[in-house]
Amino acid sequence: MGCDASVLLNSVNKNTAEKDGPANGSLHAFFVIDNAKKALEALCPGVVSCADILALAARDAVVLVGGPTWEVPKGRKDGRISRASETSQLPSPTFNISQLKQSFSQRGLSLDDLVALSGGHTLGFSHCSSFQSRIRNFNATHDIDPTMHPSLAASLRSVCPKKNNVKNAGATMDPSPTTFDNTYYKLILQGRSLFSSDEALLTFPKTKNLVSKFATSKETFSKAFVNSIIKMSSITGGQEIRKDCRVVN
Numbered sequence: 277m278g279c280d281a282s283v284l285l286n287s288v289n290k291n292t293a294e295k296d297g298p299a300n301g302s303l304h305a306f307f308v309i310d311n312a313k314k315a316l317e318a319l320c321p322g323v324v325s326c327a328d329i330l331a332l333a334a335r336d337a338v339v340l341v342g343g344p345t346w347e348v349p350k351g352r353k354d355g356r357i358s359r360a361s362e363t364s365q366l367p368s369p370t371f372n373i374s375q376l377k378q379s380f381s382q383r384g385l386s387l388d389d390l391v392a393l394s395g396g397h398t399l400g401f402s403h404c405s406s407f408q409s410r411i412r413n414f415n416a417t418h419d420i421d422p423t424m425h426p427s428l429a430a431s432l433r434s435v436c437p438k439k440n441n442v443k444n445a446g447a448t449m450d451p452s453p454t455t456f457d458n459t460y461y462k463l464i465l466q467g468r469s470l471f472s473s474d475e476a477l478l479t480f481p482k483t484k485n486l487v488s489k490f491a492t493s494k495e496t497f498s499k500a501f502v503n504s505i506i507k508m509s510s511i512t513g514g515q516e517i518r519k520d521c522r523v524v525n
């Protein structure tokens with residue numbers, strides 16, 4: 277795994293690809309990347325990788341919703357392997373701080389990177405399945421995660437029925453899911469974050485201090501986010517420049 281656009285490959289014959297793995301069920305709009313690739317191939321064929329397109333599109337998406345901009349280092353190559361089973365290596369929303377720390381450090385990312393990159397949760401939506409363990413049968417003594425604000429727990433329970441069979445039910449990560457801001461960090465401090473992995477950022481004094489810093493300044497958060505996302509997106513490992521982002525050459 278790495279920033280090699282393996283997530284864009286389609287499943288073929290016996291190989292189920294990452295995009296069809298359990299953790300990636302909410303990925304969509306692959307056509308946006310296809311369109312960018314078509315335009316680039318028409319102008320200068322074989323030059324811009326799908327991995328670079330993805331990194332640039334992520335940057336542009338952040339800019340479009342009011343976040344910072346940055347120069348994306350280019351030259352990534354596209355991978356030739358994509359396995360659904362490898363999505364189990366992604367950090368889980370139920371992870372505690374030690375598990376998150378380990379998962380990030382395996383990829384050369386620090387606790388500072390963890391706090392800054394988790395700020396990506398200022399955008400978007402989560403399905404009930406990603407936080408259900410916090411709102412029902414949490415543990416032997418608590419039905420609801422005691423670190424979750426009771427009013428958030430109540431509203432999540434009403435949106436997510438006991439038998440989680442309402443397709444697409446869930447909640448936005450914060451009340452401004454299409455604005456890149458530091459609301460996410462303010463919510464963590466109030467016990468109003470969705471995932472255990474968000475709440476976990478309060479566990480260590482070092483990470484909690486960073487959450488507080490980012491909650492008081494969008495600028496400080498933005499600078500840290502840019503620094504860490506450049507670092508994360510330079511984890512590479514591809515071999516080729518694909519002609520079509522959905523299939524290997």
Ligand code: HEM
Nearest residue numbers: 302367368369393394396397399400401402403404406473
């Ligand atoms: C710290 C480890 C992380 C964990 C455990 C995690 C977990 C999750 C989960 C469970 C979802 C919801 C999926 C769903 O139910 O549909 C989600 C959504 C999202 N995550 Fe993360 N994530 C992590 C790191 C990141 C990073 C590094 C970024 C980007 C910098 C990011 C950006 C997002 C965004 C934008 C969404 C919303 C997607 C949508 O609206 O469809 N996350 N994350």
